[in-house]
Amino acid sequence: MIAAAQANALGSYLHIRERFVRLEEEQAFFTIASEQRLNKRTVYGVFQRLRLAAGIVPRGSYPHVRIHDLRHTFICRRLERWQADGCDIDNAIAALSTYVGHTKVSDTYWYMTGIPDLMAIAGSRFEGFALGEDAHV
Template identity: 85%
Template sequence: MVMKTTMTQHVDAYLAERSMLGFNVGGPDARLLRSFASFADEQDRGTLTNDLVIHCVKDRSSIGNPFTWAGRLAVVKPFAVYMTRLDPATEFPETQIFGKSRRRLTPHIYTDDEILGLMAAARALEPQGALRPVVFEALIGLIAATGLRISEAINLRCCDVDLKANCLTVRMTKFCKSRHVPFHRSVANALASYVQIRERFVRLEHEQAFLTIAGGQSLNKRTVHGVFQRLRRSAGIVPRGSYSNVRIHDLRHTFICRRLERWQAEGCDIDNAIAALATYVGHAKVSDTYWYMTGIPDLMAIAGSRFEDFTSGEDIHV
């Protein structure tokens, strides 16, 4: 008697083939596929069908969350393509029945008072008189003033921060690129104050983490996110975006939006300005920066107003 190949065995073979081709087959996508295969085997389905895929995606996901379902479908789709080579009867939903799997959610855009409130909450962290409150205040202020990613900020070394030239060097960041990030003199003054306090606890060494706790260790990203949630609660900040809580990454979004708002108000050449901004913040594609013009209500209101003026015959430089 010939044993039927299970869906779990098909998934294992698929992942092995992907691995041989040089793809990373670990992580949540592989776990999702194995979960899907287990579900299919429990249903005793020998063939991939539309009904099976949809049933599994909705059963193994948050109830009533089409965005999550769409993401799960996107993971299963390449496996379905693989299965068509083995079983011509394989089916997979052809349309985006749950919408797009990758959608940008509107971030929280901080007011100046909210940023000041976060920094004040950081100063109040315990233990008072230690390095911890100072480094978290410096971290929040630096991201708010430069739009750095959290990973870029905590990975800065002392040699990457030039307070005389008012410039940071961000090395091998998200897209394996390095870039220079100039900053305002007021930022240099604030960082210089941080360095003075830092030197009371940790000697300034060339290759050492710039933002550090006592002992010279780098800040841990998970710890930073945890502390930040305490700070936003202390500051009484209520989310205004699409996320359930405000995030430290929203400081980066705020930096980009405020700069675009200023340029819009000043009548700058937005195309040239956005190209420069995309380079400054390290976006891989300028379209990632253009998204803010359509993804943030305040910017859409400004753009809409300027377009209305344009269509009414006023002389506007866009």
Template identity: 50%
Template sequence: MTSLGWINRGGHEAPRLHDLHHTFAVRRLVRWDADGAEVGHKMLTLSTYMGHAEIFYTYWYLIAVPELMAITAGRFEQFADLGGDDDA
């Protein structure tokens, strides 16, 4: 399945419908980030599109995905200004 760009993270022999949902959600968020969109504000849109009754079901798809963790780390560094001026 690597020809389709899918990464088998669950050890399953073949892709499942859940895997497609997960891949879609992750790719959509990575694309929104690349486009400069406010990703936090887009979560409700994504949740609705995926047919989730509660937004926390959508967040579940995004836990510990390396691509999203890298984006989150970068945003945290900007927020905390870890690489910026030292006022001390």
């Protein structure tokens, strides 16, 4: 499973980093040996090289795939999968909100606006609520 391999790789990185960098509560995850954050320009350049090597192409209105696009895609796909699996999205979204570090759960709900199928379900549920029905789909 890819997610497990990625988690293991990040765990290994963290273990190695602990040998060289003093851990602090509000510290960036990826740092250089001098305990400084990685340079944003460097991170962006490496990401673009990896993106090209992986064959990831831009979609939408941006000319390049941005690192933040990966986060957006993850959240949207997770919501879609929960809906397909019949999960109670209202309960699951609270966990997702915490997982991605949103301080307000409404910030996570915002992602549903980018998924027409989920918006249709939300609209149906609201319509049922407005009519006094139990609209769980």
